[in-house]
Amino acid sequence: MSEITHQEKVMPRGRGNIRWDAILIWGGVFALLAILGWGLLQTFNSPPTDVAPGFEMRFYDGYHWDEKAVAHLDDMQGQIVVLNFWASWCVECRLEADLLEQAWRDYRDQGVVFVGIAYVDTEQHANQYLEEFGITYPNAPDLRIAISRQYKITGVPETFFIDRDGRIVRHIIGPVQPAVLTSLLNSMLAN
């Protein structure tokens, strides 16, 4: 019994026939996924816990550090740095403003530097806030929100305690409690 023979007309596909369109489409899809993944990674990254990221501060008028109107965190190496993020519109920040100023006055001669960074604030309101609480330690705006991005803050107030070697020892979200502040600074000074 003979069998029916079928011939199928199939497009010839040689080895050298590369599907550039498919490569482009899949390449584009992977690039898009990579960008999305990178964005998600950046969003969910936790704040730095080891070395404090360096940044430049351009202090508000009337404020300076070591006679400088512009300073870098590296300039403060060898000192304990209390880096506080705040804003004039932040109600919780007002709870710790007096405490931070008082601590700065108490510890400034022991090699402790307090630095205030105003997060998403207008210059006028920030200056009013600083004047209202009589804050004398160096304060600077977070220009282009670069510093808060590096430190991945989730809001204000947030405070980072950086030791003499430029390492983050503690990160406090919310207003700092007096007992915690004193004990932390004493412990860091003792070390």
Add this chain to the structure above:
Amino acid sequence: VEIHGEEKGRFLFNLSANLRAILRESPRHFLKLLILPLALLWFGGQAHAQQPVGAVTDNEVNEVARDIYCPVCENVPLDVCPTQACSDWRAIIRQQLAEGQSKEEIIDYFAVRYGEQIRSAPPRYGIFWFFWLIPVLGVGLAAIFFGRYVWQLQKRPSTNRQPVVTAVAKEDYLAQIEEELGKKK
């Protein structure tokens, strides 16, 4: 001059009689009389709606604010953002508009201080052109690939893979049918 009591009644009666007479005699004049007070009311209203020179309206502030996003309240444009930070920003917009600054200048002011992410759309300079070009490139590439696909479909002699029965196969097939029919008989 104030009109009281009887005088007022007589005045209204005369006015009404005159209007009716005009309507009867010349409807076109009556129409003009009707349009004139309406026009006066309209332009008068326009004049009353004007703000004093230099004052900035909420609408003008919102026109700029809707293209700015505060970093504190993500994905909420400034014109509807209820926080204090946004309120402070709107006050700055109002002040800068009063100083005669343009919308672009104001948005640039915020972008310099708070970063490019405050913009509702990427700016049209430098690397940011890339973001404007992505959709155009995407649509262009899609059109090219779709065009190629359609062209290939048209170029193919047949879209589905139909079996081609050769003459030999056909003869065999007919022979097989006859054989099967013979068996049945």
